[in-house]
Amino acid sequence: MNLKNVRRPLSAALLCALALLCGCALRPRDKTVVLPTPNREEQTAQQEQGSDWTVRKIRQYEYATRAVGLDPYTTSVGWTQGDLFTVSGAPGEEVSILRVDPRYGFYETCAELGVIDYNRLLLSPDGAYALYDSVDEKGQYIFLTLYDVATGEKHVIADYVNPGPYLMLDFAWSGDGAYFFYWFTVNDNDRIYRREEERYGGLPGVEYYFENIFFRGLPLTSVIRCRADTRSRSTVLDLKGEINGDVEYAYKSMDLSAFCYEDVFVTDDGSKLLALYKKYDSSASVLVECGSGAYLQQENASYEHLLERDYVFSIQVTPQYIAGISVGGDRIVPLVSSGSRVTYLNALASNVYIDMKITPDEEHIITVEHGEEGSSGVYLYQFLPDAAAPVSGRRLLYQTTRSIYDVRVTQDQKQILIFIKNEGAELVMENSYLEDEYPAALYTVVILEF
Numbered sequence: 001m002n003l004k005n006v007r008r009p010l011s012a013a014l015l016c017a018l019a020l021l022c023g024c025a026l027r028p029r030d031k032t033v034v035l036p037t038p039n040r041e042e043q044t045a046q047q048e049q050g051s052d053w054t055v056r057k058i059r060q061y062e063y064a065t066r067a068v069g070l071d072p073y074t075t076s077v078g079w080t081q082g083d084l085f086t087v088s089g090a091p092g093e094e095v096s097i098l099r100v101d102p103r104y105g106f107y108e109t110c111a112e113l114g115v116i117d118y119n120r121l122l123l124s125p126d127g128a129y130a131l132y133d134s135v136d137e138k139g140q141y142i143f144l145t146l147y148d149v150a151t152g153e154k155h156v157i158a159d160y161v162n163p164g165p166y167l168m169l170d171f172a173w174s175g176d177g178a179y180f181f182y183w184f185t186v187n188d189n190d191r192i193y194r195r196e197e198e199r200y201g202g203l204p205g206v207e208y209y210f211e212n213i214f215f216r217g218l219p220l221t222s223v224i225r226c227r228a229d230t231r232s233r234s235t236v237l238d239l240k241g242e243i244n245g246d247v248e249y250a251y252k253s254m255d256l257s258a259f260c261y262e263d264v265f266v267t268d269d270g271s272k273l274l275a276l277y278k279k280y281d282s283s284a285s286v287l288v289e290c291g292s293g294a295y296l297q298q299e300n301a302s303y304e305h306l307l308e309r310d311y312v313f314s315i316q317v318t319p320q321y322i323a324g325i326s327v328g329g330d331r332i333v334p335l336v337s338s339g340s341r342v343t344y345l346n347a348l349a350s351n352v353y354i355d356m357k358i359t360p361d362e363e364h365i366i367t368v369e370h371g372e373e374g375s376s377g378v379y380l381y382q383f384l385p386d387a388a389a390p391v392s393g394r395r396l397l398y399q400t401t402r403s404i405y406d407v408r409v410t411q412d413q414k415q416i417l418i419f420i421k422n423e424g425a426e427l428v429m430e431n432s433y434l435e436d437e438y439p440a441a442l443y444t445v446v447i448l449e450f
Contacts, residue, residue: 052450059449060102060445061105065089065441067121070188070189075419076121077419080128084445085097094114096113102447113130117135120133130147130149143156163213167184167213168184172264174266175269175360181225186262221238221259222237237273258278260277271319287322316356324336333345361413364380364383366409367379375403376400377398380394381395397416416447417447421444422444
C-alpha cells in the first residue's frame with residue numbers, strides 16, 4: 001500500500017475540519033498576512049542613531065493620482081511618524097486622503113472630503129490638514145477652506161469676492177505644519193481661465209473685473225498668517241502704498257502684477273517670510289519677522305540683488321539664511337545670503353542642474369544633481385558659512401536613472417523624501433472628460449531613513 005496516497009486525503013480532511021472549527025471558509029486565492037505591530041519606542045530608538053546621516057533603510061511607494069499641482073511634476077503629500085499621506089481625486093471628483101504604510105505598501109482611507117471643485121489643494125507637511133480654495137457655483141465668491149483630517153471638520157478661513165481669472169488666491173504651509181500663509185498673486189492656474197471661458201463663452205478683458213479687484217475689499221497687498229490648530233489669523237505683511245500703484249496705471253498697462261505679490265517663501269517654523277513683488281517696472285523683496293512685522297531686509301531696486309543680481313529660480317528661507325540657485329552667465333551657481341553677505345557655494349557641482357535644501361538644523365545642505373539622460377543623485381554636504389570653504393564632504397545618499405523633481409527633509413532629520421514622477425505611464429480612467437483635463441500621473445516616493 002502506498003502511504004503517500006493515504007496521507008494526502010487525510011491531511012486535506014484535517015485542514016477542512018480545522019477551518020470549520022475556526023468558523024472560517026476556505027476560498028481560493030485568499031491569503032492572510034500577519035504584520036508585526038509597530039513599536040514606536042523601538043523605531044524612535046533606531047532613528048536616534050541616525051544623526052550621522054548614514055542611510056539605514058530605503059523604502060519606496062508608487063501611486064497614481066489626478067490631484068496634481070500647478071506644476072505637473074508635483075503632487076501634495078504629508079508625512080508623520082512613519083506614515084505617508086496622499087490625496088486622491090481631481091477637482092470636481094470625490095476627494096479622499098489616504099494613509100500609507102510605506103513598509104508594506106498598504107493603505108487606508110483616513111478622510112473623505114466629498115466632491116470638491118477645488119482650484120488647488122495642499123496637504124500640511126504632517127498630513128494633519130488639507131487646505132484648498134474653491135469658488136461657489138455662480139462663480140461670485142472664492143473660499144479658502146481648512147479640512148481637519150482627524151475630526152473631519154471643514155473650516156472656511158476666508159471668503160472674498162471672486163477677482164476673476166487674472167488673479168488667484170495662493171497659499172503655503174510652514175515646514176512644521178503649524179501655520180499656513182495666504183495672499184493674492186497673478187494667476188498661473190489654467191483651470192481658472194478655462195472655467196471662466198466656459199461661463200462667459202470667452203474670456204473678458206482685465207477691465208471687466210476691476211470692480212471686484214479694486215473696490216470690493218480684496219486684500220491685494222496683504223500676506224496673512226493663520227495658525228492651523230486655533231485658526232487664529234493675523235496680517236504679517238501689508239505693503240499698501242508701496243506695492244500698489246493706482247487704478248489708472250493698472251487700466252492703462254493691464255498689468256496686475258504691480259498690485260500683488262509675485263511669490264512668498266516662509267521658514268519651516270513660520271517665523272519669517274520673504275515676499276517678492278513688483279513695483280511698477282522694477283522688482284523688489286522684503287524679509288519680514290512675522291511676530292513683530294519688522295522688516296529685516298528690504299531691497300526696493302531688485303530682489304535679484306538680494307543674491308548678487310543673478311536670476312534666481314529656486315529659493316528657500318530658513319531662520320538665518322536665504323538660499324537660492326541662480327544663473328550667473330552660463331553657470332548655475334548656488335548661493336546663500338545672510339543679511340547683506342552672500343556666500344557662493346563653489347564646492348558644489350556647477351556643471352549640472354542643481355536644486356538644494358538647507359537642513360532644519362542649518363548645518364547641512366541636501367542637493368539634487370541632475371546628470372545626463374535623466375539620471376539624478378541626492379547628495380549631502382556640510383554647511384560651514386563662516387569658513388573659508390563653506391561646504392565640504394560631498395556624500396552620495398541616493399542615485400537613480402530617473403529624474404528627481406523634489407526632495408523634503410523631515411523636521412527631525414530622520415528621513416529624506418525623494419519625489420519622482422514616472423514618465424510614460426499610461427493609466428486607464430473611467431471618466432474620459434476628466435481624463436483629458438486631469439490626466440493621472442504616476443509618482444514614486446523614495447524614503448531614506450537615517
